[in-house]
Amino acid sequence: MYVQGKSVAIIGTRGYPSYYGGFETAVRHLAPYLAEAGWSVTVYGRPGTTRPEDPGRDPRVRSRITRGVESKSLSTLSYGFTASMDAVMRRRPSVALVMNVANGFYLPLLRARGIPTLVNVDGIEWDRQKWGRAAKTMFRAGAKMTARFGDELVFDAHAIGDRWRSEFHRDGVFIPYGGTPSDLPPPPLDVTPGEYALVVARFVPENTIPEFLEAARTIARERPVVIVGSSGYGGELDDAAKQLDEEMPNVHWLGHVSDDNLLFSLLQHAGVYFHGHSVGGTNPALVQAMACGAPVIARDTVYNREVLGAKGTFVDPVPKKIAEAVLRMIGDPEAQRAARENSKQRSAAHYTWELVCERYEHALAELAGRP
Template identity: 30%
Template sequence: MEYRISILGIRGIPAKHGGFETFAEKLSLFLVAKGWQVTVYCQENGEGDRWESNWQGVRRIHIPVSRDGAAGTVIFDLKATRHALSQQGLFLTLGYNTAIFNLMQRIKGQTNVINMDGIEWRRDKWGFIAKTWFWLNERAGCWVGNHLVADHPKIKEHLATRVSADKITMIPYGGDQVESADIDLLTPYGIEPHQYSIIIARPEPENSFLEMVRAFSKTRRNHKLVVLGNFTPQSNSFHRQVMEAASDEVIFPGAIYEASIVQALRFFSRFYLHGHRVGGTNPSLVEGLGAGCAVIAHDNHFNRWVAGPGAAYFKDESACAAAFDSLLADDAAMARMKAASLARFHERFTWPQVLREYEELLTRWYPSK
């Protein structure tokens, strides 16, 4: 049998935007190597007719959208879903943010597996209208999807309050092990290996940026804290608050998208700080484990399952400060935590393991007609 799959819900491949795009790239190439015919919908800026291209054996359908931001993404998802109605085979939708559009596929009788991502409507950054939209689409995704994927056991538990647990398969996000990196890439930032710790996340309140920066800045550390993220203090009061709370040992290099630089900064760090309070299996945390980072994470059931018992955890600012106080000078603890991160990574989060589980699920749900 010739297997065909169309992937919706992302901006496109190769990955340039985030975790779902990276996953779609990995899965597409994996399935192509297995003999699948893979189609991925790609969002483009501008106007005009859609066009097609081939990228490493993957058929890409490019759909131009003239609007920016969330509105443009909604328009793109609508156009992609409408085009998908003419396609054959299986469908994989990554995210439920516009799951109401997938109702068209359900009505037509297409088989659609939906990765339900995190609990988006719980995020602090969204206003009432956005939260309502996400809440409604989460409900819609649970109903119109033929089968659901949860990337974390707690996400599966949450979805099981909406639908039968038999309709949900838990498969986490994956990552690559980083065994080496270019030490010279640290030079522009004035830092030395293991003489700095790092935060890599979107600078949102729910990611504990203010608590972590305040905790670090309470006292002189003789250590650097590198905070990656797109900070705009002129227009964002929270960003301004974080930067004003920082001591002169905190470095804000901005958002860095060059993978080799991010990889080096993560690989040579003393500790990787992960403040996410909402979500499932977070890609950045998995990548930290794969790089063998010693992890200090916000204490919640999402992070504890991913990072495991070998990480250090904090509930609030004072606990985070205490972690810095006790761990920064403890080489033995850092070494134990790094080893624990790699062990946890190999236990559950390598790409070959994750992609094999997806292939098994998708094959099982492939339509018989």
């Protein structure tokens, strides 16, 4: 859809192109797609989170850096405020794509200037263990503001939409995340393709990281274990992963990986990818693992069942059960083959970036065209 004279400001990510998380991955695909379709695109970001010389940067996408407070509890709020103010006072876009309900507090500013908003509500942040009481209260208050002032909402999973309809009486559009298929050589690690267990996750309790690290001690006695991720702030889980890496030759902790080719290669050649995310919606890491054809074992949640479907393999968040399920699949070539096939089929049918970007553009164009 070519949209002449339309402009969009994307607020609530770390910038373009950034490799931090799911929002940033989505924007790396969406911003160039919109620019190609004739939109003027501005992505707001934070200092030091992008590289101007990044070869993946599309020169048609404008990056706008604002200031904020760098802290676990205030960064999203502060950068959201300065980006929203800049959009209101200087950019005046046709429409704003706002990521995260924490930025719901600033939707009245955008509305007052006649800027319609499409808000990706993300997951149910107030359910996450990593947040204290004050943060959970803030997220829920932001969700209430989003429900009141957001012109259109995006749910990345049907189960997220169910929660919003029941708790906030708001409907929205379903737009999940996409994945990029890969055909890469094995990763440059001392591991045999198809023989290692892999986890890719931010180090927070609700991602089942403590349980997986304990299970890894059992798995590593028989198979290599590759761990990708960190907390970003240090702490007990990072220390535990480092200790495993130092004590057990079969454990490889890589920390945060921003090299897509390395990450996709790890996923493509894994014997098992364990996905332990328990809250949120359609998880970008899971969708990307599926696009790479990884054999997935996922924590049993309504979100993971929605994405993997009836043929998925699920496990309770218990270290012994995780270890048993991982070792059983790695040792069973037929189970691996079936899991890989399920990943590829589900990815191609429901979770492609073309489909995702198409839906975002349609929703943005409808909002931009409203009187």
